[in-house]
Amino acid sequence: MVVKEKITQLKTWLGKQPKTLKQGISALLVLGLVVGGFSIAKAQNACAVEVNGQVVAIVEDKVQAEKVVNWLMKENQAKGSNVKPLQSITYQTTQKDNSLISEEELKQILAEQLTFEATASGIKVNNGLKVAVKDKTTAEKVLEELKNEYKVGPEFNVDFREKVDIVSVPVETSKILSLEDALSRLKGENGVPRYHTVKEGETLWEIANKFNISPEELQDENPDFTPERMQIGQKIKMVGAAEPLLNVEATVEKTVKEETSLPQQIKKNANLPFGQSRVVQKPENGLKEVTYKIVAVNGLEIERQVLNVNVIKEAKPQIVERSAQTVVASRGARPSGAIISPFGQRSGRMHTGVDLAKAYGSPVGSYNSGRVIRADWYGAYGKCVDVDHGSGVVTRYAHLSTINVKVGQTVDKGQSIGNVGSTGRSTGPHLHFEVIVNGVPRNPVGYI
Numbered sequence: 001m002v003v004k005e006k007i008t009q010l011k012t013w014l015g016k017q018p019k020t021l022k023q024g025i026s027a028l029l030v031l032g033l034v035v036g037g038f039s040i041a042k043a044q045n046a047c048a049v050e051v052n053g054q055v056v057a058i059v060e061d062k063v064q065a066e067k068v069v070n071w072l073m074k075e076n077q078a079k080g081s082n083v084k085p086l087q088s089i090t091y092q093t094t095q096k097d098n099s100l101i102s103e104e105e106l107k108q109i110l111a112e113q114l115t116f117e118a119t120a121s122g123i124k125v126n127n128g129l130k131v132a133v134k135d136k137t138t139a140e141k142v143l144e145e146l147k148n149e150y151k152v153g154p155e156f157n158v159d160f161r162e163k164v165d166i167v168s169v170p171v172e173t174s175k176i177l178s179l180e181d182a183l184s185r186l187k188g189e190n191g192v193p194r195y196h197t198v199k200e201g202e203t204l205w206e207i208a209n210k211f212n213i214s215p216e217e218l219q220d221e222n223p224d225f226t227p228e229r230m231q232i233g234q235k236i237k238m239v240g241a242a243e244p245l246l247n248v249e250a251t252v253e254k255t256v257k258e259e260t261s262l263p264q265q266i267k268k269n270a271n272l273p274f275g276q277s278r279v280v281q282k283p284e285n286g287l288k289e290v291t292y293k294i295v296a297v298n299g300l301e302i303e304r305q306v307l308n309v310n311v312i313k314e315a316k317p318q319i320v321e322r323s324a325q326t327v328v329a330s331r332g333a334r335p336s337g338a339i340i341s342p343f344g345q346r347s348g349r350m351h352t353g354v355d356l357a358k359a360y361g362s363p364v365g366s367y368n369s370g371r372v373i374r375a376d377w378y379g380a381y382g383k384c385v386d387v388d389h390g391s392g393v394v395t396r397y398a399h400l401s402t403i404n405v406k407v408g409q410t411v412d413k414g415q416s417i418g419n420v421g422s423t424g425r426s427t428g429p430h431l432h433f434e435v436i437v438n439g440v441p442r443n444p445v446g447y448i
């Protein structure tokens, strides 16, 4: 109203002025209106941000929008090089209305709408891309750490079982992993738990071995599961047992000196009175030099091959003569624990005893009364105790963590001779129990 009145007044005033002045003032007036109008229109403009041609937000101006996009780019640059968004981002001038959002809100919207791609270093296993990390240095570090972790010992040579390549690949930045995450992905950690379906003839021990876990861990993960009642087709949950994507093999050739001994020999002597016996040959330990090739995969020994045996000194057995009228030996009691691996052929080799599920550290009782004839490390058996019960019966307790007896000592039935462990060729705590009759391992089930 007021403006209109002023213009009318101005026109009236102009009417009274000479023509040239009139024209000049008219031109000024038009210019003023144009400039004024333009500045009003400009103040009402805003910037529409489009992702793949779709408006996702309206902000104050393009400068602000570009600032936010750059901020997101910068954040993604930490993950790889040549970062670029996979969507097109365009800006359109638009009418300002009340849908205008703040910089913070735009950040949130764009972070959701945009995916960024970067050039990263991918680790390929047998030509398949498994993980991607920021750069080549990080990829090399991941592989080196994996090797170091499974080196087993300083004298071992380590290598990957699979073909491994580091390649430069474009990857979505959300899929580029940190060193730690890449390492655990390759190791098969954080995997989806898997189930194993029991097949005919499989033992708990074999299943545990196959998945690189101890029978105890399997039991913990499956509390309702009873090894004795394992059935074909039964599903067993595997613990953290996603397949490793990359396997480290550590090998070494090692020569060690090992003591050897022979089982006691019993000879019947009809001339000896009832119940009497006498030692006719004292036992002597032998000594041999054994060269092993040891292979460990992902830190677990899977193979111990004897490459060479050099006997330095032959062992002599203890020979005992016993009255032909022997006393009937009392029946022994085998150590407790479920049988997780039976006596007999096991993956192409003879399993000369039974493996009993027992917790690490639990005491091991002697099968029967007798005399300790071995109480020491014994090659693949680890810490091992042999007890001679007479009548040609010797029992063996292997993979012990501690030994509580000494050679020559007599023990009572059930007396603790040591504690369960995982020494020697063993992938988890258990008791390997053997019954040796006249030097030949027998199925302990027949004696218990």
Ligand SMILES: [Zn+2]
Residues within 6 Å of the ligand: 341, 351, 353, 354, 355, 431, 432, 433
């Ligand atoms: Zn065994």
